[in-house]
Amino acid sequence: LAKTTQPISMDSYEGQEVNITCSHNNIATNDYITWYQQFPSQGPRFIIQGYKTKVTNEVASLFIPADRKSSTLSLPRVSLSDTAVYYCLVVPDTGRRALTFGSGTRLQVQP
Amino acid sequence: NAGVTQTPKFQVLKTGQSMTLQCAQDMNHNSMYWYRQDPGMGLRLIYYSASEGTTDKGEVPNGYNVSRLNKREFSLRLESAAPSQTSVYFCASSGGDTSGRTDTQYFGPGTRLTVL
Numbered sequence: 001l002a003k004t005t006q007p008i009s010m011d012s013y014e015g016q017e018v019n020i021t022c023s024h025n026n027i028a029t030n031d032y033i034t035w036y037q038q039f040p041s042q043g044p045r046f047i048i049q050g051y052k053t054k055v056t057n058e059v060a061s062l063f064i065p066a067d068r069k070s071s072t073l074s075l076p077r078v079s080l081s082d083t084a085v086y087y088c089l090v091v092p093d094t095g096r097r098a099l100t101f102g103s104g105t106r107l108q109v110q111p
Numbered sequence: 112n113a114g115v116t117q118t119p120k121f122q123v124l125k126t127g128q129s130m131t132l133q134c135a136q137d138m139n140h141n142s143m144y145w146y147r148q149d150p151g152m153g154l155r156l157i158y159y160s161a162s163e164g165t166t167d168k169g170e171v172p173n174g175y176n177v178s179r180l181n182k183r184e185f186s187l188r189l190e191s192a193a194p195s196q197t198s199v200y201f202c203a204s205s206g207g208d209t210s211g212r213t214d215t216q217y218f219g220p221g222t223r224l225t226v227l
Contacts, residue, residue, distance in 0.1 A: 043115075043201045043218025044154065087153060091214070099216060100170075101146075101153035
């Protein structure tokens with residue numbers, strides 16, 4: 001399983017764009033990159049998933065360079081409610097569907 | 112749809128006691144999972160069930176047993192609780208498509224377990 005590395009914590013202010021970068025140097029050809037969000041006292045929630053280039057949904061954008069050794073989750077104009085832990089995961093295409101969570105990035109949004 | 116439900120929400124046990132954590136999903140998902148999350152840490156997989164009738168060990172299975180009762184329900188049992196099992200336990204489910212790589216997991220609200 002590809003190991004991921006992401007910053008332990010980040011601080012931002014309301015209205016700013018936040019970019020969280022994750023490195024996954026050993027990503028395999030058929031692996032997907034997936035991000036989950038976890039609020040305090042809740043289970044994680046799927047945010048976005050991509051394979052290469054750029055993916056955008058109503059919540060976030062995911063940028064993946066050609067070599068796929070890293071990815072960047074972009075949260076546009078964050079609000080206080082975006083304060084959470086964000087996990088970057090590599091989902092293997094091995095038939096084993098369980099997820100491997102690292103420690104995540106704790107994002108604190110200030111007013 | 113309730114999604115993934117877990118009972119109980121909170122539990123305090125004494126060392127050596129046993130208990131079963133219940134999990135149910137109403138999304139007709141094939142795969143179900145049990146994770147534990149210690150303070151300030153990410154989630155670690157205890158057991159998972161890729162489909163009804165099958166279970167497999169995850170990263171930290173020691174001290175736990177599971178039962179996939181039917182497609183909807185997946186229970187986690189602590190036979191003899193230890194203080195090291197104090198944690199928050201999350202159940203999750205996913206559709207379990209054959210590729211696996213687009214398999215979004217849906218998590219329950221968690222059970223907070225304290226073992227004294």
